[in-house]
Each structure stands twice: as structure tokens, then as C-alpha cells.
Amino acid sequence: xxxxxxxxxxxxxxxxxxxxxxxxxxxxxxxxxxxxxxxxxxxxxxxxxxxxxxxxxxxxxxxxxxxxxxxxxxxx
Amino acid sequence: xxxxxxxxxxxxxxxxxxxxxxxxxxxxxxxxxxxxxxxxxxxxxxxxxxxxxxxxxxxxxxxxxxxxxxxxxxxxxxxxxxxxxxxxxxxxxxxxxxxxxxxxxxxxxxxxxxxxxxxxxxxxxxxxxxxxxxxxxxxxxxxxxxxxxxxxxxxxxxxxxxxxxxxxxxxxxxxxxxxxxxxxxxxxxxxxxxxxxxxxxxxxxxxxxxxxxxxxxxxxxxxxxxxxxxxxxxxxxxxxxxxxxxxxxxxxxxxxxxxxxxxxxxxxxxxxxxxxxxxxxxxxxxxxxxxxxxxxxxxxxxxxxxxxxxxxxxxxxxxxxxxxxxxxxxxxxxxxxxxxxxxxx
Numbered sequence: 001x002x003x004x005x006x007x008x009x010x011x012x013x014x015x016x017x018x019x020x021x022x023x024x025x026x027x028x029x030x031x032x033x034x035x036x037x038x039x040x041x042x043x044x045x046x047x048x049x050x051x052x053x054x055x056x057x058x059x060x061x062x063x064x065x066x067x068x069x070x071x072x073x074x075x076x
Numbered sequence: 077x078x079x080x081x082x083x084x085x086x087x088x089x090x091x092x093x094x095x096x097x098x099x100x101x102x103x104x105x106x107x108x109x110x111x112x113x114x115x116x117x118x119x120x121x122x123x124x125x126x127x128x129x130x131x132x133x134x135x136x137x138x139x140x141x142x143x144x145x146x147x148x149x150x151x152x153x154x155x156x157x158x159x160x161x162x163x164x165x166x167x168x169x170x171x172x173x174x175x176x177x178x179x180x181x182x183x184x185x186x187x188x189x190x191x192x193x194x195x196x197x198x199x200x201x202x203x204x205x206x207x208x209x210x211x212x213x214x215x216x217x218x219x220x221x222x223x224x225x226x227x228x229x230x231x232x233x234x235x236x237x238x239x240x241x242x243x244x245x246x247x248x249x250x251x252x253x254x255x256x257x258x259x260x261x262x263x264x265x266x267x268x269x270x271x272x273x274x275x276x277x278x279x280x281x282x283x284x285x286x287x288x289x290x291x292x293x294x295x296x297x298x299x300x301x302x303x304x305x306x307x308x309x310x311x312x313x314x315x316x317x318x319x320x321x322x323x324x325x326x327x328x329x330x331x332x333x334x335x336x337x338x339x340x341x342x343x344x345x346x347x348x349x350x351x352x353x354x355x356x357x358x359x360x361x362x363x364x365x366x367x368x369x370x371x372x373x374x375x376x377x378x379x380x381x382x383x384x385x386x387x388x389x390x391x392x393x394x395x396x397x398x399x400x401x402x403x404x405x406x407x408x409x410x411x412x413x414x415x416x417x418x419x420x421x
Contacts, residue, residue, distance in 0.1 A: 010189075012189075042195045046199070048160035049187065
């Protein structure tokens with residue numbers, strides 16, 4: 001499983017990465033966490049608002065920081 | 077989304093009703109409370125400078141914060157109906173003029189932060205939204221927002237708020253239309269058009285009402301949580317101006333006397349980066365001291381609508397000539413609004 005966090009480096013993007021990282025650590029999940037800050041790649045993935053999170057290439061959320069419970073639900 | 081159990085629904089309704097009652101009670105009693113604290117509790121002398129500054133702060137700060145909570149909650153719910161993806165679908169392939177109007181209107185309600193300006197720009201342009209229509213959206217989204225409108229309504233009244241809303245929309249429509257007419261597509265970085273954007277839709281399109289209410293609550297926590305220090309700082313500066321700066325002091329500097337005050341206000345405003353929350357309380361105090369409405373409105377629009385950080389971010393996708401045209405066209409629109417209001421009022 002690959003989790004991608006899209007964000008050009010704004011405060012909320014770092015916050016999103018932190019939330020995802022914490023959940024992965026808590027669940028001891030072995031998913032691969034990737035950070036994408038390149039606009040071209042972001043647009044190609046169909047991201048319109050940052051931060052955004054995709055799981056295996058499917059965008060799950062964009063334009064806000066996810067809740068821990070949401071991230072857990074995506075991983076389940 | 078499972079259907080909520082009946083008792084939980086009842087509790088939510090009771091909590092909502094109690095919240096609304098507490099809000100109304102606090103809002104309508106603020107003036108008396110501020111007076112009581114200033115003159116009764118703190119024992120300041122009526123009519124003195126510190127007392128008028130303190131009373132101003134104690135009344136305006138909670139009033140604006142209460143209004144902000146209410147409106148941001150409402151707008152949070154409204155925004156749950158408008159995602160950037162849906163807005164893009166509405167705008168894709170639109171003709172200009174109709175497209176410009178729609179884009180400016182949607183810009184006010186679609187969730188937007190200037191940090192997402194670039195992915196949004198690419199997503200819009202590659203999906204077939206005309207360049208000028210995209211710009212109408214990018215001008216209106218930051219400039220015409222609920223925080224600015226609440227502060228204007230709370231501190232300056234509904235007429236100024238309505239003026240700001242209508243002229244802001246006008247500037248967004250007119251400047252987007254102008255940029256579209258100029259045919260400046262060649263000044264967009266060429267790689268933008270090569271992006272094969274996936275037409276991704278967010279998973280789970282159907283949203284239940286409970287989730288919309290939650291979106292409203294989250295908007296309050298997020299937006300009010302972010303802007304309250306600015307509101308307090310702005311109102312504190314406003315209070316000092318209110319109490320200590322002599323009446324008509326600003327008339328000489330920002331009054332309608334000289335023609336150059338409006339362009340100067342715009343030029344000073346562009347590099348300043350503040351959000352509406354910080355700038356409007358100051359603006360209100362300036363107005364009270366004799367500054368002209370058009371000059372102040374132009375200053376405010378330049379600060380909120382044309383920001384240096386946003387133009388720097390947009391440089392990733394736009395070449396310098398297009399950025400110059402963007403700032404020039406929007407700046408000209410703001411100038412016209414400034415002169416117009418100085419002439420009318």
C-alpha cells in the first residue's frame with residue numbers, strides 16, 4: 001500500500017504528513033508514505049486543493065487536514 | 077453514513093438551540109457589558125482617551141468574534157456543497173462573460189487557500205476552463221470572502237459590506253474578462269498544457285447533513301482559530317487610533333483632497349500581506365478619523381486581493397509578463413473602485 005501526501009510545503013501540508021505518520025506508527029502499519037511537492041505531479045494526479053492524501057493512487061481527501069480516525073478508516 | 081439514533085438527534089437539537097440562545101443573549105448585551113466593565117468595574121472616567129479606547133475594544137472584539145463564529149459556521153456548511161472539483165466541472169468549456177460571472181460567484185463560496193492556487197490553476201486550465209475565467213476565480217476567491225464581509229458588516233455596517241461584495245465581484249469579472257480578451261495563453265508556462273490531469277473525483281460524493289454540520293464546526297475551529305489573534309490585534313490598534321488620534325487627522329493624508337491618495341493606497345497595499353481580519357479594524361478606525369471611503373476601500377482590496385506571496389507562488393505557472401498584466405489589470409480595477417467611491421460619498 002502506498003500513501004501519498006500532496007503539498008507544496010504549507011503549514012497544513014506538514015500537519016497532514018504528521019497525522020498520517022503518527023497513525024502509521026500507532027497501527028504499526030507497513031504502508032509506504034510518499035510526499036509529493038512537485039506541482040506537475042500534483043496536477044497529473046488530479047489534485048486541485050492542497051493538502052491532499054491518496055491511497056494507491058486514489059485521492060481520498062483534499063483541501064484540509066485529515067482526522068486520525070479518517071486515516072485509520074482508509075488504511076483498514 | 078448510518079442513520080443517527082433518535083436520542084442523539086434530540087441532544088444535538090437541544091445543544092444547537094442552547095448555543096443559538098447563548099449567542100443571541102451575548103450579542104445583544106455586549107454594548108451594556110462593555111460600558112459596565114469600562115466605567116463601573118475599571119472606574120475609568122467617561123469621555124477620557126483611555127476609556128474610549130477600552131470601551132471600543134471591549135465592545136468590538138467580542139462582537140466581531142461572535143459574528144465570525146456564526147458566519148463561518150454557516151459558510152462552512154454552504155462550502156460543503158461546493159468542492160473545487162465541482163466548480164471546475166461547472167466552468168469547464170464555458171464561454172467567456174457568462175464564464176467570468178460564474179467563476180467570480182463560485183470563487184466566493186468554493187473553499188480556497190492561496191497555497192493551492194497553483195494546482196487549482198493547472199487543474200482548471202487543463203480541464204478546458206478558459207484562462208480569463210480561471211483568473212476571475214483566482215481574483216474573487218481570496219478577495220471576496222466571509223471573514224472580510226463579517227468584519228465589514230460588524231464594524232462598518234451592511235452598506236459598506238454590500239459595496240465591498242459587489243465591487244469585489246465586479247473587479248473579478250472585469251479583470252478576468254480583460255485578461256481573456258488579451259489572449260495571453262503564450263505566457264503560461266508551456267508544461268502546464270502538457271499535464272495530463274486525471275479527472276479525479278473525491279471518494280464518497282454523497283454527504284449526510286450530520287457531516288455538513290461537522291464541516292461547519294470544523295470551519296469555525298480552523299478559521300476562527302487561525303484569525304482570532306489578528307482580529308484582536310487589529311481591533312487593539314483600531315482602539316488606540318480611536319482613542320488617541322485626533323478627529324480629522326487622517327483627512328489630510330487619506331482624505332479625498334488629493335488625486336494621488338488612491339494610487340498611493342494601492343501601491344502601499346500590494347506588498348502588505350495581511351488577512352482581512354487584521355486590516356479591517358484598522359481601516360474602520362482610519363475612516364472614523366476622516367479618511368475617505370474610496371481610498372480606504374482601495375487600500376483594503378489591494379492588501380487582501382493582491383498579495384505578494386500569491387504572485388510569487390503563481391510565478392511557477394505564469395511568466396512575468398502575465399503576472400504583470402494580472403497585477404496591472406486588477407490594480408486598475410481597484411483604482412477605479414477607489415475613485416468611484418471618493419466621487420460618490
